[in-house]
Amino acid sequence: MNFDFLEECREAGRIGIAGHVRPDGDCVGSCLGLWQYLSKCLPQAQVKVFLDKPADIFKEIRGFGEICSDFPEEPPFDVFFALDTNPERLGGAEKYFKAADKTINIDHHISNTGGGSINVIKPRTGSTCEVLYDLMDPKRLDRDIAKALYVGMIHDTGVFQYSNTTPETLQKAAQLIGYGFDFPKLILETFYQKTYVQAQVMGRALMESIRFLGGSCIVSSIDLKTMDFYNVEPKDLEGIVNQLRNIQGIDCAIFMYETGVLEYRVSMRSSEKVNVAQVAAYFGGGGHARAAGCNMTGTFHDCVNNLSLHIEKELKKWEAEHDERNHNH
Numbered sequence: 109m110n111f112d113f114l115e116e117c118r119e120a121g122r123i124g125i126a127g128h129v130r131p132d133g134d135c136v137g138s139c140l141g142l143w144q145y146l147s148k149c150l151p152q153a154q155v156k157v158f159l160d161k162p163a164d165i166f167k168e169i170r171g172f173g174e175i176c177s178d179f180p181e182e183p184p185f186d187v188f189f190a191l192d193t194n195p196e197r198l199g200g201a202e203k204y205f206k207a208a209d210k211t212i213n214i215d216h217h218i219s220n221t222g223g224g225s226i227n228v229i230k231p232r233t234g235s236t237c238e239v240l241y242d243l244m245d246p247k248r249l250d251r252d253i254a255k256a257l258y259v260g261m262i263h264d265t266g267v268f269q270y271s272n273t274t275p276e277t278l279q280k281a282a283q284l285i286g287y288g289f290d291f292p293k294l295i296l297e298t299f300y301q302k303t304y305v306q307a308q309v310m311g312r313a314l315m316e317s318i319r320f321l322g323g324s325c326i327v328s329s330i331d332l333k334t335m336d337f338y339n340v341e342p343k344d345l346e347g348i349v350n351q352l353r354n355i356q357g358i359d360c361a362i363f364m365y366e367t368g369v370l371e372y373r374v375s376m377r378s379s380e381k382v383n384v385a386q387v388a389a390y391f392g393g394g395g396h397a398r399a400a401g402c403n404m405t406g407t408f409h410d411c412v413n414n415l416s417l418h419i420e421k422e423l424k425k426w427e428a429e430h431d432e433r434n435h436n437h
Contacts (some may be wrong), residue, residue, distance in 0.1 A: 120186035126201035128193035133263025141256035158201040195223035219394035234272040235264035254287035353377035
């Protein structure tokens with residue numbers, strides 16, 4: 109695609125950038141990577157990033173301290189970017205997007221139908237950071253921009269272990285680490301490392317998990333009382349669902365945490381047998397085929413029963429397709 113966002117921003121005096129609520133590594137990396145790139149290439153423009161406060165694990169990315177998380181009143185932006193999401197999930201920054209003269213939506217989620225005046229949606233690409241890498245002039249990249257983009261790539265591919273990792277992803281990652289940042293440290297500190305309390309909460313979630321659908325699925329939940337007891341926030345619960353998914357024989361892992369009375373945030377991870385993006389879509393959520401999420405209301409058991417209905421459909425569909433493939437062979 110010959111879309112050139114520098115050309116689209118050439119005349120802009122004020123440029124805004126935002127990502128989805130509860131920003132993850134790809135969201136933070138893409139927002140700060142683009143912020144650095146535009147600030148470097150268009151020094152005459154004022155560039156601002158708006159995000160819910162991201163986890164401190166990302167503080168090593170240049171520009172982390174510049175993120176605005178209180179969404180004050182702002183005059184309309186000349187250009188506003190929505191990254192790694194459709195505009196409806198921008199939270200407090202959605203008002204800036206709606207008021208901007210020109211809006212650009214860059215994403216890789218298949219569920220995104222595009223809400224900008226310009227849309228670059230690449231569902232076959234592993235991360236929004238990878239989409240941005242393809243749009244940037246390699247001669248203008250530097251170590252800090254490369255580091256930001258690399259963070260997004262490792263987070264959305266599970267450090268290159270998810271099925272959205274392509275040969276092209278690995279080639280781009282190789283180019284990025286060529287800029288000389290300490291990538292093993294970055295992987296450890298942003299993806300694997302946990303505080304002692306985070307490890308305790310994860311241990312409790314694993315210990316209290318329940319298997320269902322013949323043992324092929326697993327669910328665990330943390331309520332507000334437990335979060336208060338350990339003094340943890342939602343961002344401290346990152347990685348629990350991945351750990352559940354890593355258990356042998358599991359095709360679908362669900363982790364839920366309470367956000368209010370009878371209200372839950374649900375994260376799902378799966379094998380190739382379950383398209384969790386489809387499951388999440390039934391409840392107004394979305395994401396990727398192997399990693400998705402949604403919000404649900406009801407008791408813990410209501411939520412699990414409703415989810416299991418759709419997960420079971422996915423498992424049966426996969427079995428039918430698998431049997432047919434075997435039969436044809």
